[in-house]
Amino acid sequence: MAITTTGRPETPTGRTPRGGDLLAARRRRSAARSLGVVGALLAAFSVYAVIDGGLTLYLQRVIDGATNGVLYGMVALALVLVFKATGVINFAQGAMAMVGTFLAFTAFDKWGLPLIVAIIVGMAISAVAAAGIERTLIRPFDPSNHLAITIVTLALYLAFNALAALLWGFDPRGFPSLFPTGSGDYLSIAGARLYYTNLGTALFVGLVVLVLHLVLSRARLGLAFRCVATNVESSRLLGIHIGRTVQGSWAIAAAVGTLAGCLAAPTTYLDPTFMDKILVYAFAAATLGGLDSIAGALVGGVVVGLSIALLTGYIPVLGGQFALGCAFFVIIAVLQFKPSGLLGRRTQDRV
Numbered sequence: 001m002a003i004t005t006t007g008r009p010e011t012p013t014g015r016t017p018r019g020g021d022l023l024a025a026r027r028r029r030s031a032a033r034s035l036g037v038v039g040a041l042l043a044a045f046s047v048y049a050v051i052d053g054g055l056t057l058y059l060q061r062v063i064d065g066a067t068n069g070v071l072y073g074m075v076a077l078a079l080v081l082v083f084k085a086t087g088v089i090n091f092a093q094g095a096m097a098m099v100g101t102f103l104a105f106t107a108f109d110k111w112g113l114p115l116i117v118a119i120i121v122g123m124a125i126s127a128v129a130a131a132g133i134e135r136t137l138i139r140p141f142d143p144s145n146h147l148a149i150t151i152v153t154l155a156l157y158l159a160f161n162a163l164a165a166l167l168w169g170f171d172p173r174g175f176p177s178l179f180p181t182g183s184g185d186y187l188s189i190a191g192a193r194l195y196y197t198n199l200g201t202a203l204f205v206g207l208v209v210l211v212l213h214l215v216l217s218r219a220r221l222g223l224a225f226r227c228v229a230t231n232v233e234s235s236r237l238l239g240i241h242i243g244r245t246v247q248g249s250w251a252i253a254a255a256v257g258t259l260a261g262c263l264a265a266p267t268t269y270l271d272p273t274f275m276d277k278i279l280v281y282a283f284a285a286a287t288l289g290g291l292d293s294i295a296g297a298l299v300g301g302v303v304v305g306l307s308i309a310l311l312t313g314y315i316p317v318l319g320g321q322f323a324l325g326c327a328f329f330v331i332i333a334v335l336q337f338k339p340s341g342l343l344g345r346r347t348q349d350r351v
Helices: 019-053 055-086 093-109 115-138 146-168 196-218 220-230 232-237 242-267 276-289 294-314 322-337
Strands: 186-189 192-195
Touching (some): 019 294, 055 220, 055 242, 093 146, 093 276, 115 146, 192 196, 196 242, 220 242, 276 322
Antiparallel strands (some): 186 192
């Protein structure tokens, strides 16, 4: 590679790379190395798993872990949307998704709406409510005062749980699935079963993540999110409306969270606590993938789901109760060794 008179390397096209191009290339190499390390660890453990329990059992656990991980990634996506605009983790995200799922269930069960319409209604009500919450409870605080906003989200978590218990009680309810759920509705892969409901959920989540990634990476809305999260004062100077940007992130995150809750509810029972564990796994997924990366949320969710399924399945001493411990271990390990996550952007503070 030739060197220009400025001392910078010259690309094969003869153009001197700009600082942004070099930074982007460096981020891509770093992400590739990180993903390579994670892939190598999973591959090494997979060899042990196949030898220990056979191929069919291994494939079944991989399918179960990946499909669960897709749901974790969906909730993590809602966390990332708020973080990209505010730089704050919304601890009430799971409770908001739970209430939105109850609203969708009510629209289906009580109002007689078709399931897909009921889910859309639940998402719309959740988005409007989240926009109102941001306007009345979040916006009065200084956007740079992250501690105060975090405490408000914790209070909202408690309030939404109490509200759901008051309105719907603690009796578990069965939530219908958007996809076929019969005993014979599955694909057989080397003896392992991939049910159509899991396949449909994974494809649907992948489509949602792709659309949001394109919108937030190529539209002005995504740029506004990143600007507000990076520097509020600079965003004001650029003419960005801080309040509307943050309000938009809360509304979109609430709608996405409600959709995730409606996709997760058929795999368990619907009650005021059904999103609590999923939220912990989603925190781990968002941390692993990168708190500012849309694609990283899904990647992190799948890796967390696979890790939980394989570790608890093939290490008997851990047992199923270690699932939450595995999620916390992922969070601690990522914060210790790679705080920006697998696909996140490393930030630098000027002093």
